[in-house]
Amino acid sequence: MEDDESIRDILKIILRNAGYETDFFSDGTAILTNTYAHPDLYLLDKQLQGFDGLNICEFIKLNEGTRKIPVIMMSAYPNVGELALAAGANGFLEKPFTIHALLNAISSLLLHETAEQSLE
Numbered sequence: 001m002e003d004d005e006s007i008r009d010i011l012k013i014i015l016r017n018a019g020y021e022t023d024f025f026s027d028g029t030a031i032l033t034n035t036y037a038h039p040d041l042y043l044l045d046k047q048l049q050g051f052d053g054l055n056i057c058e059f060i061k062l063n064e065g066t067r068k069i070p071v072i073m074m075s076a077y078p079n080v081g082e083l084a085l086a087a088g089a090n091g092f093l094e095k096p097f098t099i100h101a102l103l104n105a106i107s108s109l110l111l112h113e114t115a116e117q118s119l120e
Contacts (some may be wrong), residue, residue, distance in 0.1 A: 005026075008026070011102075014102065020106070026048065026049050027048050030061065031057070038066055040069065040070075041070045042060060042071040043072050044057055044072065045074055047075065053073060053075070053086065054083055057084065058088055060088070062088075063108070071090055072090065073087070074092070075095060076094040076096070082095065091105045091108075
């Protein structure tokens with residue numbers, strides 16, 4: 001989820017070019033009302049329209065149906081990394097970040113998730 005339309009458009013291009021299917025939301029309504037298909041990974045901005053991404057992350061991690069799905073939080077705000085991890089995020093990217101850092105974080109968490117599922 002990303003509230004800035006220009007960043008959202010860039011992320012869509014980057015992720016689709018890397019082979020990922022994407023769904024984007026500008027706020028947390030869909031997640032809080034569970035009106036969306038659960039993804040393999042959440043990429044979640046701290047600042048959303050009318051919502052704090054940290055609260056959305058906590059909600060995801062407390063919900064039985066989504067708690068095992070990896071969450072990468074991102075923010076330009078200073079010192080959010082520790083707060084993101086405390087909210088349950090599996091990773092954090094400080095804006096601005098490189099395409100390489102984004103794709104590495106995503107692939108690392110998805111590989112980790114796949115490995116954990118094969119052990120279950």
